[in-house]
Amino acid sequence: GESVGLHLPTLSVQEGDNSIINCAYSNSASDYFIWYKQESGKGPQFIIDIRSNMDKRQGQRVTVLLNKTVKHLSLQIAATQPGDSAVYFCAEKTGDKIIFGKGTRLHILP
Amino acid sequence: DAGITQSPRYKITETGRQVTLMCHQTWSHSYMFWYRQDLGHGLRLIYYSAAADITDKGEVPDGYVVSRSKTENFPLTLESATRSQTSVYFCASSEDGPGPQHFGDGTRLSIL
Numbered sequence: 001g002e003s004v005g006l007h008l009p010t011l012s013v014q015e016g017d018n019s020i021i022n023c024a025y026s027n028s029a030s031d032y033f034i035w036y037k038q039e040s041g042k043g044p045q046f047i048i049d050i051r052s053n054m055d056k057r058q059g060q061r062v063t064v065l066l067n068k069t070v071k072h073l074s075l076q077i078a079a080t081q082p083g084d085s086a087v088y089f090c091a092e093k094t095g096d097k098i099i100f101g102k103g104t105r106l107h108i109l110p
Numbered sequence: 111d112a113g114i115t116q117s118p119r120y121k122i123t124e125t126g127r128q129v130t131l132m133c134h135q136t137w138s139h140s141y142m143f144w145y146r147q148d149l150g151h152g153l154r155l156i157y158y159s160a161a162a163d164i165t166d167k168g169e170v171p172d173g174y175v176v177s178r179s180k181t182e183n184f185p186l187t188l189e190s191a192t193r194s195q196t197s198v199y200f201c202a203s204s205e206d207g208p209g210p211q212h213f214g215d216g217t218r219l220s221i222l
Contacts, residue, residue: 042216043200089152093208100145102150103152
């Protein structure tokens with residue numbers, strides 16, 4: 001599998017519990033944010049996005065919250081399943097540039 | 111199946127050699143991107159293309175060359191490979207540049 005995640009922060013969650021993954025972004029002018037999921041040996045996969053004119057957006061089992069005051073983004077995964085085990089990272093868009101965060105590894109406990 | 115495919119999945123080569131990584135997408139997306147992913151770094155943009163025959167440098171373009179003669183293909187060439195270019199390389203595409211990107215499964219490149 002990929003070695004890129006060896007030094008990432010890890011969040012361990014019991015199967016069936018909710019997971020909250022956090023991301024601090026750097027630029028107050030960023031106007032669009034995306035969450036990606038990356039499983040071992042695979043490319044990043046789009047999960048959900050949110051524009052800066054919104055505070056919350058929901059998808060299937062996932063919710064993204066945006067707090068522009070403190071430049072914080074979070075991804076909530078409801079009823080975490082073994083298949084949710086992956087590295088999750090956020091991306092922010094400023095102008096025509098997209099900057100990717102380094103990610104958090106989500107580990108599911110049986 | 112529709113999607114984005116990268117080849118080869120794994121490549122080992124020697125310093126000074128030229129190597130080309132291939133990327134093909136079947137969605138007819140306008141935008142295509144090349145990233146490298148290394149320990150301690152997020153994805154870093156090497157080059158991108160907004161349309162056929164249009165390419166632009168990203169954050170780390172030195173040592174790389176791209177071309178986009180057809181919408182569906184976006185090859186990345188390392189003209190004279192160096193050890194610092196050992197990495198996992200991802201190609202991506204999107205309909206809209208700033209929008210969600212669809213990634214391939216990567217090419218793990220080792221340069222000895």
